[in-house]
């Protein structure tokens with residue numbers, strides 16, 4: 001199936017999101033129902049196959065919490081989720097996308113993200129809990145610059 005044909009949905013339920021992120025060893029300590037406004041899922045709300053989130057910080061956005069259930073990987077769900085997160089961030093005015101990852105640097109490189117020094121992170125990104133406290137210092141920091149979305153339509 002092409003990535004464009006994969007459907008994502010907004011605001012996946014907290015319990016399902018926590019289950020996927022815990023299984024993937026990703027942080028959940030700062031998740032709230034409000035934060036899930038900017039999260040997307042794949043599968044069904046009761047049997048989530050994948051999740052991604054965005055923290056919107058003006059022209060910057062942190063892409064976070066990307067996980068696909070182990071038995072659902074390599075079907076393009078990861079790419080489709082990142083596409084959904086990017087579309088959402090751009091629709092809200094973000095042009096600079098940032099993320100931290102321990103295990104998926106090459107995956108994100110394939111989607112146009114480039115490794116960068118953590119010291120180059122803007123203040124708003126540094127202040128996120130994910131950046132400041134929840135992700136290990138060894139995590140790779142990556143950046144992608146996007147064209148502004150056409151929001152006139």
Ligand SMILES: CC(C)(COP(=O)(O)OP(=O)(O)OC[C@H]1O[C@@H](n2cnc3c(N)ncnc32)[C@H](O)[C@@H]1OP(=O)(O)O)[C@@H](O)C(=O)NCCC(=O)NCCS
Nearest residue numbers: 024066067068073074075076077078079101103104106107
């Ligand atoms: C990273 C992850 C989300 C990818 O999900 P997925 O649904 O398997 O991804 P896709 O099917 O869209 O894969 C796209 C491509 O990336 C490759 N890929 C997948 N995971 C990869 C990884 N960890 N490292 C390098 N490449 C990877 C796939 O082989 C595929 O390549 P292809 O298009 O040439 O066939 C999934 O492996 C996962 O949940 N990992 C654990 C959590 C994690 O590391 N999250 C990222 C940190 S925020």
